[in-house]
Amino acid sequence: MAGETARRRQEVLRAIVADYIASQEPVGSKALLERHHMPVSSATIRNDMAVLESEGYIVQEHASSGRIPTEKGYRRFVDDLHEIKPLSRAERHAIMSFLEEGVDLEDVLRRSVQLLSQLTRQAAVVQLPTLTVSRxxxxxxxxxxxxxxxxxxxxxxxxxxxxxxxxxxxxxxxxxxxxxxxxxxxxxxxxxxxxxxxxxxxxxxxxxxxxxxxxxxxxxxxxxxxEQPSDRIILAGASNLTRGARSLPSGLPTVIQALEEQVVVLKLLANVRDPGDVTVLIGEENAAEQLHGASVVTSAYGAGAGSGAALGGMGVVGPTFMDYTGTIARVSVVARYVSRVLAGE
The missing domain is CATH 3.30.390.60 (Heat-inducible transcription repressor hrca homolog; domain 3)
Structure with missing residues (x-):
């Protein structure tokens, strides 16, 4: 994509992804024009959608239906997120207050996954500090x-x-x-x-x-x-996945089973080793075949907000039509605040 036409098609793709995430219903050209007030004709939008479909970003399930994003479309959407809308001051204060009430490290981490599952309405996982970095x-x-x-x-x-x-x-x-x-x-x-x-x-x-x-x-x-370090995992909100069950080709039981397998989850959380960074894996980008119908957003926490050493990972697992913008922001904030709490900041 290049030039003004490319920018418009990028905006069309962004709108399709955003609308599908909100409704889980195929998105048509008329709905795009009405909801997003794009200053072009419906014919232009239909042409843009045809091009996006030919490039593999969206797909039409039925001849008479609108389009839905593909994994490639979600990936482009996530890669184009240059800025994530910050959480409100009230949200940040509530998160920090809840985490600070933890009585010990495991309680703080248990609270962090409870928060993530509630804030994102997805399944959340966290890894206790690895013995390889703990002294x-x-x-x-x-x-x-x-x-x-x-x-x-x-x-x-x-x-x-x-x-x-x-x-x-x-x-x-x-x-x-x-x-x-x-x-x-x-x-x-x-x-x-x-x-x-x-x-x-x-x-x-x-x-x-x-x-x-x-x-x-x-x-x-x-x-x-x-020789066999026992990395422990805390899981919360697995029942939230039932909302996206129809979008998981491998089936809901398979995804939940994968989350209960420590080795699978540890591999997920190993993708980000620097606190502050966030990794998003969509569909078949996940190494575990059981998660090919899901998306995973992960980050790491350390011993302080500015610490470069990761003590463990945390993240969210949900359907590919998850709210990427909100999920990335919340995973990032909770991981950062866990680091601050553990450092006593």
Whole structure:
């Protein structure tokens, strides 16, 4: 597209997408002229729509019906969104106040997905901070029985992970405290990935009387947290997808099942790694085949509004006719405010 004609066709496409998002009904040339007051004839609009259809941006389902956007049309619409209308001051204040009432990190993130699902009327997901970027703040060791320990790992992002350790021999209270001190000497201040070599060294150099217990604890930490980090997902608003069920070729149950599969969701949230950026995937742009009938809008949150390091991702999943302008704005704002809350700003 080039020149005045190209700009007009771009405006026609924008109007078709906006009208279809609002109504989920095919859009005709007469309706476009009436609603958008375009200063051209209906014949010109029909010609523009024919060109847009030939280029794959819109499609006519039936001979007598109007047009609906294709995935290519939605992509062009999103790519042409140079400015997103900001939320009102009242909306921003309400979002920040609700998030600030969170009692801990997980509560803040749970509130964030509740907000996103309510604000966008779609399904929302958030990832708890990844253990690969979190640093260990403390490792508590609790004796459940003389031969079983509970390891409670607390990171600087407030994440808590627990693991049970079976011991080959009973351990008294004093020895439990010594094991705790040894583990903390290897873990505190490090990411789990960085701490893996320290844990291995600790297992080899621990005092003889504690070696069996330390080896057992280090083995559990390395095998379950370092080699297989358990990234947890919080999901909200899946029932909202029923509104767009007819637009999801793969079927509503398939989309909901995909959202319940942690690996699928983690891949979705891995698309944006810089807080402040927003990624939009439409239809078949999604790697997961179960989501080929859906659109996904994702962002990342960090440890502060201006932080360059992402702690995790969050986003919204809905039909391809979702309100992209509003959804992008809301995902961006909620991710940014979560970053501010976590940083105590």
């Amino acid at each position: 260990v703040k403390h490792c508590e060791v609790v004796a459940l029985t003389p031969v079983r320990l509970l390891l409670v790992l607390i990171t600087d992002t407030g994440r808590v992970d627990q693991r049970n350790v079976e011991l080959p021999a009973p351990l008294d209270a004093d020895s439990v405290h010594r094991v705790r001190d040894l583990l903390n000497s290897a873990l505190v201040g490090k990411t789990l990935q960085d701490a893996s070599s320290s844990l291995a060294d600790l297992a080899a150099s621990a005092p003889a009387e504690l070696r069996a217990a330390v080896v057992s604890a280090c083995t559990v930490l390395i095998e379950t947290l370092v």
